[in-house]
Amino acid sequence: MVLENLEPQIVWQIFENVIANTPRRSQHEDKIRNKIKNWVKEWAESKKIDLKLLEDSVGNILIKKPGIKGMDRCPSILLQAHLDMVCETDRPEGFDFDNLGIPLRILDNKQWIDAEGTTLGADDGIGVALAMALLLDDNSITKHGPIEVLLTVNEEDGFTGATNLDVKALDIKSKYMINLDGGPLGEIVIGSVCGRRTYFRKNFRWLKKDSKKDLLFLELSVSGLLSGHSGGDIHLPRANAIKLIIRFLSAINQEIELYISNWNGGTKGNVIPSKSKVVFAINKKDQAIFETLIGKHISIYYEYYKSEIANIPKLEPNLKIKWQKAEPEDFLSLEDSKNIIFTSNSIPHGVIRTSPFYENFVETSVNFATIKTENYEIEFQLYPRSIIRTELDHFCHSMGHLGELSDWKVTYRPVLPEWIPKPDSEFLEYSKKQYEKILGKAVNVKVVHGGLETGMISKKIRGIEMISLGPTVIDNHTPNERLKISDVGILYEVLIKILEDISNL
Numbered sequence: 429m430v431l432e433n434l435e436p437q438i439v440w441q442i443f444e445n446v447i448a449n450t451p452r453r454s455q456h457e458d459k460i461r462n463k464i465k466n467w468v469k470e471w472a473e474s475k476k477i478d479l480k481l482l483e484d485s486v487g488n489i490l491i492k493k494p495g496i497k498g499m500d501r502c503p504s505i506l507l508q509a510h511l512d513m514v515c516e517t518d519r520p521e522g523f524d525f526d527n528l529g530i531p532l533r534i535l536d537n538k539q540w541i542d543a544e545g546t547t548l549g550a551d552d553g554i555g556v557a558l559a560m561a562l563l564l565d566d567n568s569i570t571k572h573g574p575i576e577v578l579l580t581v582n583e584e585d586g587f588t589g590a591t592n593l594d595v596k597a598l599d600i601k602s603k604y605m606i607n608l609d610g611g612p613l614g615e616i617v618i619g620s621v622c623g624r625r626t627y628f629r630k631n632f633r634w635l636k637k638d639s640k641k642d643l644l645f646l647e648l649s650v651s652g653l654l655s656g657h658s659g660g661d662i663h664l665p666r667a668n669a670i671k672l673i674i675r676f677l678s679a680i681n682q683e684i685e686l687y688i689s690n691w692n693g694g695t696k697g698n699v700i701p702s703k704s705k706v707v708f709a710i711n712k713k714d715q716a717i718f719e720t721l722i723g724k725h726i727s728i729y730y731e732y733y734k735s736e737i738a739n740i741p742k743l744e745p746n747l748k749i750k751w752q753k754a755e756p757e758d759f760l761s762l763e764d765s766k767n768i769i770f771t772s773n774s775i776p777h778g779v780i781r782t783s784p785f786y787e788n789f790v791e792t793s794v795n796f797a798t799i800k801t802e803n804y805e806i807e808f809q810l811y812p813r814s815i816i817r818t819e820l821d822h823f824c825h826s827m828g829h830l831g832e833l834s835d836w837k838v839t840y841r842p843v844l845p846e847w848i849p850k851p852d853s854e855f856l857e858y859s860k861k862q863y864e865k866i867l868g869k870a871v872n873v874k875v876v877h878g879g880l881e882t883g884m885i886s887k888k889i890r891g892i893e894m895i896s897l898g899p900t901v902i903d904n905h906t907p908n909e910r911l912k913i914s915d916v917g918i919l920y921e922v923l924i925k926i927l928e929d930i931s932n933l
Contacts, residue, residue: 502573506602509555510583555608611898619849659878694798
């Protein structure tokens with residue numbers, strides 16, 4: 429084991445042996461579900477712990493543990509986390525997330541855990557590990573009321589588990605819930621935004637590669653970007669590889685004719701694109717003009733993103749922009765290429781508006797997440813978010829109007845609902861007091877720009893009071909994801925305190 433000497437041992441044992449060692453990318457959670465069911469059964473039998481495990485039709489798991497004698501009539505607390513993880517890698521050879529465990533390592537400073545060239549999956553693997561440990565750790569938890577643990581499927585790619593949660597089949601009884609997908613340490617989340625994945629699609633007719641003899645084919649790529657979570661990191665000054673490609677194509681198209689062949693970039697709606705590549709053609713007579721233009725704009729972007737100015741670190745220290753000649757491919761007409769460039773250039777990326785109601789908070793944003801060329805079709809995927817449903821609706825409608833102007837079909841996935849803050853919640857006040865007793869200082873209460881399952885679950889379990897907690901995890905959804913080791917033990921103490929003193933609520 430890599431983490432065998434870390435405390436609390438039961439949490440790290442579960443995180444490494446059960447969670448990290450088991451493949452669990454979104455929409456492919458069968459392996460982790462089976463591993464957890466077997467682990468819980470074996471542990472309960474060996475330790476003689478009274479547990480009941482239930483499942484619903486979509487794959488969510490609910491584990492129940494009764495309260496100890498004298499606390500069995502206390503309010504039940506539901507601990508909730510999601511099983512899946514975002515799978516990203518910067519390894520040149522790629523990584524087989526469907527068959528390999530995550531390659532954990534403790535960094536040299538002994539303060540953080542990450543993975544070698546992949547996402548760590550602490551989002552939300554550490555939440556799952558904490559919840560399971562609280563069920564199984566009879567040594568650390570001396571008293572508690574009824575506990576329920578809800579482990580949901582496919583949070584990262586559409587909230588499938590939360591959306592299809594069958595409260596009756598799982599027999600959920602809790603009136604209080606702690607979502608374990610929050611953080612960082614010292615903060616309690618009480619609200620989150622709504623979001624709606626939005627798609628632009630258009631079919632085109634490609635011209636044969638040899639139908640125009642005087643073309644020079646080129647490949648332009650952007651890579652090495654820091655990327656990040658499309659909600660939590662959208663306010664940071666990080667580049668979007670797709671939007672950088674758009675800026676190049678737009679600048680070139682203003683001076684010379686350009687014919688797009690294929691264009692791909694980004695990986696997922698909730699990840700800021702770290703790389704993108706486009707193949708296009710120009711007239712051979714324009715080669716000198718192109719080389720001047722591309723050299724000028726590469727210099728501009730390198731200066732902006734890779735310069736240290738007034739002690740501000742480089743915005744994108746690993747940015748790489750490359751171009752080279754390419755083999756001829758089927759290509760689009762000049763007009764169709766302009767349509768793609770003009771439409772994509774009109775789609776925003778980043779913060780749309782900051783909130784007048786919550787300090788230093790992004791109200792509305794959009795991630796221009798992916799572009800894909802496949803089967804004679806170009807597809808753009810956007811992921812807009814907002815704390816205000818009408819603002820999200822307005823943005824999506826405006827994208828629909830933009831699509832109509834250029835004859836694109838714009839479609840939407842269902843809205844992932846917002847979690848409305850309830851700052852006067854009795855459970856919030858109780859949990860905050862317990863947190864501050866352990867931490868020894870004031871705890872901050874906040875709303876986050878990321879999406880949490882709490883909004884959907886609150887619609888399924890009417891009247892439930894909920895908060896969200898977590899340790900410090902940074903650079904979620906990227907191969908730079910890291911988990912702060914010391915936070916895990918502190919948060920575990922906080923959760924134990926909340927469970928042990930529930931009779932005082």
